[in-house]
Amino acid sequence: MEVKSRAPGKIILSGEHAVVHGSTAVASSIDLYTYVSLRFSTPSDDQDSLKLQLKETALEFSWPITRIRASFPQLSSTPTSCSVENAKAIAALVQDLNIPEANFGLASGVSAFLWLYSSIQGFKPATVLVTSELPLGSGLGSSASFCVALAAALLAYTDSVSFHVNHQGWLSFGEKDLELVNQWAFEGEKIIHGKPSGIDNTVSAYGNIISFKLGSLTHMKSSVPLKMLITNTKVGRNTKALVAGVGERMLRHPDIMAFVFSAVDSLSNELTSILKSPTPDELSVTEKEQKIEELMEMNEGLLQSMGVSHATIQTVLQTTLKYKLASKLTGAGGGGCVLTLLPTLLSGTVVDKVVAELESCGFQCFIAGIGGGGVEINFGVSS
Ligand SMILES: Nc1ncnc2c1ncn2[C@@H]1O[C@H](COP(=O)(O)OP(=O)(O)O)[C@@H](O)[C@H]1O
Ligand SMILES: C[C@@](O)(CCOP(=O)(O)O)CC(=O)O
Numbered sequence: 001m002e003v004k005s006r007a008p009g010k011i012i013l014s015g016e017h018a019v020v021h022g023s024t025a026v027a028s029s030i031d032l033y034t035y036v037s038l039r040f041s042t043p044s045d046d047q048d049s050l051k052l053q054l055k056e057t058a059l060e061f062s063w064p065i066t067r068i069r070a071s072f073p074q075l076s077s078t079p080t081s082c083s084v085e086n087a088k089a090i091a092a093l094v095q096d097l098n099i100p101e102a103n104f105g106l107a108s109g110v111s112a113f114l115w116l117y118s119s120i121q122g123f124k125p126a127t128v129l130v131t132s133e134l135p136l137g138s139g140l141g142s143s144a145s146f147c148v149a150l151a152a153a154l155l156a157y158t159d160s161v162s163f164h165v166n167h168q169g170w171l172s173f174g175e176k177d178l179e180l181v182n183q184w185a186f187e188g189e190k191i192i193h194g195k196p197s198g199i200d201n202t203v204s205a206y207g208n209i210i211s212f213k214l215g216s217l218t219h220m221k222s223s224v225p226l227k228m229l230i231t232n233t234k235v236g237r238n239t240k241a242l243v244a245g246v247g248e249r250m251l252r253h254p255d256i257m258a259f260v261f262s263a264v265d266s267l268s269n270e271l272t273s274i275l276k277s278p279t280p281d282e283l284s285v286t287e288k289e290q291k292i293e294e295l296m297e298m299n300e301g302l303l304q305s306m307g308v309s310h311a312t313i314q315t316v317l318q319t320t321l322k323y324k325l326a327s328k329l330t331g332a333g334g335g336g337c338v339l340t341l342l343p344t345l346l347s348g349t350v351v352d353k354v355v356a357e358l359e360s361c362g363f364q365c366f367i368a369g370i371g372g373g374g375v376e377i378n379f380g381v382s383s
């Protein structure tokens, strides 16, 4: 019995961090995925353990099922936050793995895995293989796509799940089941991020472009092509620490930060109406692109005032500005990835020049497809 799932990463077009404090944010799925293959052991495998293989790092972790069973005497089968007691049990299971120092960031992902696996599937021996096309810890939502793909694979075998056929053996979940995948993924994100808003797991589960505010969401199809250059500064950072840093700044300057978050809310609402309004209407694509560029610049300024920029992000901003292109960081900031809008009428020569200049700084540039579908599963492929 084997199932494979895939869940997309994301870019945040406006509103990161402020969304954690109740502002609206706009995000889109991208066509880079995390894949999870789940295979339950059969009696002939003679395997009484749970194995987790992380392909990119070539790491493999394994726990005897008896040990996992003893760690979680009581678990709820509906989406539940990990209690302090269970978090301690998970910490003990992870500590014994001796994860190499260079990969220590994976500990929170492994913890989320243990929580989701045990809660959803209980104590069945299995092998889970994870591969990802996303750079980890770069603002493209690898943590959320990991949790969504994991929750999807784990829920695929539960009774009464319904699917729609998509393409080439890939299936999508019915509405109710998709929301269950999303809720479990959110519980995983809590373990990795501490205080996530839920936007990343929601856009990874549902796909498309969404406008999101405290759990309420609007799906959209953009009326503007939205071609974004993604520049990875390759400076590693940790979303949990950056989100906590913004929270602390808010405690120090509550009145000022309330204005900043409110400005972001208005900005995301304006972006939502630009993206939703049909073209052609009173605004041409070029006029809409100019408005989006201005909103990106303003959002970047507000993100700087939250304290989540980085010297490398400033370098990307200054470089793209030389070519009259607008950029903003995406995701938690502090390094990670920066978005640059590539207007429809921009010549290929300019794109080549700006990419060459950014890459000469040691950054990595790419263009990802925006606004595709969300999580899918496949019962017919072997990894
Ligand atoms: N494929 C994966 N395998 C294991 N853990 C993962 C994977 N993808 C993400 N994670 C977990 O998520 C963390 C990165 O999440 P985060 O700091 O939120 O950055 P982002 O979500 O922007 O990539 C990693 O350090 C790891 O703990
Ligand atoms: C900063 C934040 O808005 C987005 C974080 O995204 P990422 O983990 O950096 O991809 C946090 C959140 O919304 O949960």
Ligand SMILES: [Mg+2]
Pocket (backbone or CB within 6 Å): 141, 142, 143, 144, 193, 200, 239
């Ligand atoms: Mg994340």
